[in-house]
Amino acid sequence: MLYREAGDFKTSYRADQQTFPIMFDKVAFTITIILAFTVVPLTINDYWANAVFLPFLIYSIAAIGLNILTGYCGQVSLGSGGFMAVGAYACYKLMTAFPDMNIVFSILISGGITAGVGMLFGLPSLRIKGFYLAVATLAAQFFLVWLFNKVPWFYNYSASGQINAPEREVFGFIVTGPNSSPAAVYIFCLLFLCVLAIIARNLTRGSAGRRWMAIRDMDIAAEIIGVNPLMSKLTAFGVSSFYVGIAGALLFSVYLGAVEVGEVFGIQKSFLVLFMIIIGGLGSMFGSFAGAAFMVLLPVLLKNIMVGQFGWATDIAAHFEFLIVGFLIIFFLIVEPHGLAMLWRIIKEKLRLWPFPH
Amino acid sequence: MGAEFFFGVEVFLNGLMAGVMYSLVALGFVLIFKASGIFNYAQGVMALFAALTLVGFQEGQIPFAHLINAIFGTEIHHFGFEMPAFLAILFALGVMILFAILVEKLILKHLVNQEPIILFMATIGLAYFMEGFGDLMWGSDVKKLNVGIPQGGNFWIEENTAFLGGDDFYGFYLDTLDIYATVIAAILVTSLVLFSQYTKTGRALRAVADDHQAALSVGISLRSIWVIVWGIAGFVALVAGIMWGSKSGVQFSLSLIALKALPVLMLGGFTSIPGAIIGGLIIGVGEKMFEFLIGAPFLGGATENWFAYMLALIFLVFRPQGLFGEKIIERV
Numbered sequence: 193m194l195y196r197e198a199g200d201f202k203t204s205y206r207a208d209q210q211t212f213p214i215m216f217d218k219v220a221f222t223i224t225i226i227l228a229f230t231v232v233p234l235t236i237n238d239y240w241a242n243a244v245f246l247p248f249l250i251y252s253i254a255a256i257g258l259n260i261l262t263g264y265c266g267q268v269s270l271g272s273g274g275f276m277a278v279g280a281y282a283c284y285k286l287m288t289a290f291p292d293m294n295i296v297f298s299i300l301i302s303g304g305i306t307a308g309v310g311m312l313f314g315l316p317s318l319r320i321k322g323f324y325l326a327v328a329t330l331a332a333q334f335f336l337v338w339l340f341n342k343v344p345w346f347y348n349y350s351a352s353g354q355i356n357a358p359e360r361e362v363f364g365f366i367v368t369g370p371n372s373s374p375a376a377v378y379i380f381c382l383l384f385l386c387v388l389a390i391i392a393r394n395l396t397r398g399s400a401g402r403r404w405m406a407i408r409d410m411d412i413a414a415e416i417i418g419v420n421p422l423m424s425k426l427t428a429f430g431v432s433s434f435y436v437g438i439a440g441a442l443l444f445s446v447y448l449g450a451v452e453v454g455e456v457f458g459i460q461k462s463f464l465v466l467f468m469i470i471i472g473g474l475g476s477m478f479g480s481f482a483g484a485a486f487m488v489l490l491p492v493l494l495k496n497i498m499v500g501q502f503g504w505a506t507d508i509a510a511h512f513e514f515l516i517v518g519f520l521i522i523f524f525l526i527v528e529p530h531g532l533a534m535l536w537r538i539i540k541e542k543l544r545l546w547p548f549p550h
Numbered sequence: 551m552g553a554e555f556f557f558g559v560e561v562f563l564n565g566l567m568a569g570v571m572y573s574l575v576a577l578g579f580v581l582i583f584k585a586s587g588i589f590n591y592a593q594g595v596m597a598l599f600a601a602l603t604l605v606g607f608q609e610g611q612i613p614f615a616h617l618i619n620a621i622f623g624t625e626i627h628h629f630g631f632e633m634p635a636f637l638a639i640l641f642a643l644g645v646m647i648l649f650a651i652l653v654e655k656l657i658l659k660h661l662v663n664q665e666p667i668i669l670f671m672a673t674i675g676l677a678y679f680m681e682g683f684g685d686l687m688w689g690s691d692v693k694k695l696n697v698g699i700p701q702g703g704n705f706w707i708e709e710n711t712a713f714l715g716g717d718d719f720y721g722f723y724l725d726t727l728d729i730y731a732t733v734i735a736a737i738l739v740t741s742l743v744l745f746s747q748y749t750k751t752g753r754a755l756r757a758v759a760d761d762h763q764a765a766l767s768v769g770i771s772l773r774s775i776w777v778i779v780w781g782i783a784g785f786v787a788l789v790a791g792i793m794w795g796s797k798s799g800v801q802f803s804l805s806l807i808a809l810k811a812l813p814v815l816m817l818g819g820f821t822s823i824p825g826a827i828i829g830g831l832i833i834g835v836g837e838k839m840f841e842f843l844i845g846a847p848f849l850g851g852a853t854e855n856w857f858a859y860m861l862a863l864i865f866l867v868f869r870p871q872g873l874f875g876e877k878i879i880e881r882v
Binding site for chain 1: 681682850852862863881
């Protein structure tokens, strides 16, 4: 009743293949975007920006990136934390080496650098498959974190070993450093996310995406019908690392401001991003967003309930957080292995009939 | 031959010992992977949980004391008695077997026929759950584990090898605990091999590992096999937990040994028990020697963090199924 597709007739292939074929979806999406660009920036404050919106936007970019690699191309990667670190450190080096360059370009170039590193570590994927590859990407994770820790050039020989984001502005709005306003930073990240998400959506339904999916479903069969496995896998690694690198650059420059590589970009971060796409749904754009929202909101919610409401000590709350996150992951996998995106699809199916069951 | 050379030999020997410790963890992975095709990320946390439980029983801690105190405002922490090590190990083993049964009943049963990646994710979830659960149950402070295995340098070896070098060589320094670990690992592997070769259950295990459907069709219960395998893996985790716990204390970082066992597995192949042992030895020696010869003098040290992975990565490019893994045959 509320959600229906009756009367939505498509007369061309183009119209049938659009991202939101159903009118209701299109309207809902437009309203969400308008709200995100108008109401949220006007009402946002420091707490909401830092606890909810910024991590959500940035991790969504990372999740889209990993979803391209794992969900669409089928190559499991546990190196996202390391690739985010590449983005962050590339961004830092660019920001300090070229102070006059616009931050947008610094972030884009650091994404490009990460893409190069990602393709380098993606090379073995041609021979190594499945779990062996997943563990092999851990090599990237540990090696990169060690590299940024041990080579002082990367952190400009600072005594603490940390990197700090200098102040930069875009169109007169300060977006990095301690003086940035939450609204400006929010809009900055949102713009990045929107542009990147549109590109990703179009890549995955175009010929590149179809090649990736062919490789994912069965690489030998794909090779026989003429998909070049080297090019497909490397482009997947490249595009994915580009996204993950941009997420890392944003995480460092805009969100955190100061970063110590082992703490921020450790193996835990790789797992976090992987959780997002598994819980959200592999091979689904909506899933990347849903997973990121879930994994960002859950700890905030749990902390508010346990520390805020019950007044428990923070260490007990932290243990409970682990316990509940673990439980929910297993729960979701058992109830719906294809993630929140599949649940959403099922809900939509139900909504189509509601309130009349037949 | 100078003291430098002998120091190199000592590093080599210590590398072998460290390799045995890695193998102990890798063994648990291989057992579960062979029998159920599940890549069990939680193996490291299982070792941590087993060690925590063991310490908890030994010291007579009250489970969930922190939580109970937080909810009811009480001040309890210990029962006030201490359990002998042997009894505590038996109890901890019991807990691990109970855990195996619960895992089968609550998780694996519902995830039959899912893709391997989903099962892998489930074990990561399990690892998170157990980590929170273990900390909640026994507290997260660093604990000392002592089950009566002597520690520290072995003087006998040190005295009897001193004559090899010149005046500036004082004999090989080897940790007694590591020597015990080597012996225990050897016993463990031998008994596992004997068990799987000569007992009925062992044969059933190998049948399941070979072919699930064929095993089912000759009347082997897949579910009870899984319980047994997870139980054995729990036992191996307990042994690994005791060894690592005695060495470096029972704490959160114990669960990270799972990450060190992964390159061992890649090198040895996911499906081979001897592979786990030999892979462990290669990794242990390789990373210690690399750190000693190249890492510490030229690269600023701490190369142990990534060397094993790089070695495994490069190795796999040439032999994708590991040293002893079954040859990967792909069909369309």
